[in-house]
Amino acid sequence: MPKRQVVSHTIDSPTVTVPGSKYLANRYIALAAIATGTTRLSNLPQNDDIEAALEAISQLGAVVTDIEPGVVEIQGITHYSLSDTAHINCRDSGTLSRFITAVASNLSSEVVVDASEQMRQRPMREVSQSLRDLGVSVDSNRLPITLKGPIKGGEVELDTSRSSQYLSGLLIACLKAETETVLMLKGKTVSSSYIQLTKNAIEKFGGVVEEVSSTQLKVPANQQLKAADINIASDVVSSSYFMAAGLLAETSVTLNAFDFDSPQGESKFYQVLEKMGAAVERHDSQLFLSYQRPLSGITVDMGDMPDVVPTLVVLAMFAQGETHITNIAHLAFKESNRIVDLCDELNKLGANIDYDEDSIRVKGGQTLSLAELSSCHDHRLAMSFALIGIKLPGITITDAQAVEKSFPRYWEFLQQIGVETQVVATAS
Structure with missing residues (x-):
């Protein structure tokens, strides 16, 4: 050691x-994966979490091209069905485990999301149950998780008192849902500024999240996100x-x-x-x-x-x-x-x-x-x-x-x- x-x-x-901020980068990478066209990210931090995130979206069908150190281009997923089961390793990234599970819920083929032994101990129940409520097949409340979409949409109740990443992940997932999604929040939302970070990131790609009230968010169905050029x-x-x-x-x-x-x-x-x-x-x-x-x-x-x-x-x-x-x-x-x-x-x-x-x-x-x-x-x-x-x-x-x-x-x-x-x- x-x-x-x-x-x-x-x-x-x-x-x-x-x-550059890994918090912003994680959100931009997830959104670029489901956007139409090619996104360019500059001042991208170079660390294990970001490497894992780029590798993960590649396994879901996005195309990642390294331009130079700190600059990548990401062509969004064009086919939401893969010929084989995708196996994703989130390594030590708890953020990625929540975000990539959300992105993967858009695929109609099977995806396995796993991570390090330490990350396997972190709670995923809120994400897993919420995705089930929205029509996704999810086999476990802890990593490794096998899931199969696509996400249908609808109404779901989410406890955000332990982590804001649950909500951030669902907001990203539901942008491509087949029908409108209403997220009803219960408990005191922790790290609410990170939710705003996610909303701001979604806006950069042309996405929309409507705030109905302090405890209710609405995500319009099947949004067509547009690629962006972002300096992080x-x-x-x-x-x-x-x-x-x-x-x-x-x-x-x-x-x-x-x-x-x-x-x-x-x-x-x-x-x-x-x-x-x-x-x-x-x-x-x-x-x-x-x-x-x-x-x-x-x-x-x-x-x-x-x-x-x-x-x-x-x-x-x-x-x-x-x-x-x-x-x-x-x-x-x-x-x-x-x-x-x-x-x-x-x-x-x-x-x-x-x-x-x-x-x-x-x-x-x-x-x-x-x-x-x-x-x-x-x-x-x-x-x-x-x-x-x-x-x-x-x-x-x-x-x-x-x-x-x-x-x-x-x-x-x-x-x-x-x-x-x-x-x-x-x-x-």
């Missing part, structure tokens, strides 16, 4: 341009690591091509840091963030920006006072249990972090000591834990290759801003 150690840092007011905005979650790095090093950082207008909740993370005491300036598409004084603990609802919670917890360990993070129950269903695993690992350092099923409480300013931290095969934990090395040189992260899921060049980017890391040899 690869280990990486943070050796030292010389961070001094770096400027960073972060690769920088990833706002990946940006969070460089914001935190600048503050931990007590310097400033400038982020280029920052997507201030993104509906994704994580795009407002800099506002959380501002409340903690960071100085923030906006210049067109540049975000300038600087350390002015020790950060202060705050109480904050992170329900709409779940993927930056690990970054915030790491910062909170070095802030003054207590930070209370609320409305995060859905973090239990990520690549790891991002409440339990995150806190238990950090407490190995001597941190004082308490948690329950919906919140985390961090008491800053504790005396920390070196320990090996496991990423728990979670890219967000691996990247956040590495930042601790700015304050605690010598910190070691096991299963460090987890960053390849979303940001395979992460260690290279840290090197560019002045954070030195090294691979630690493991006993064979």
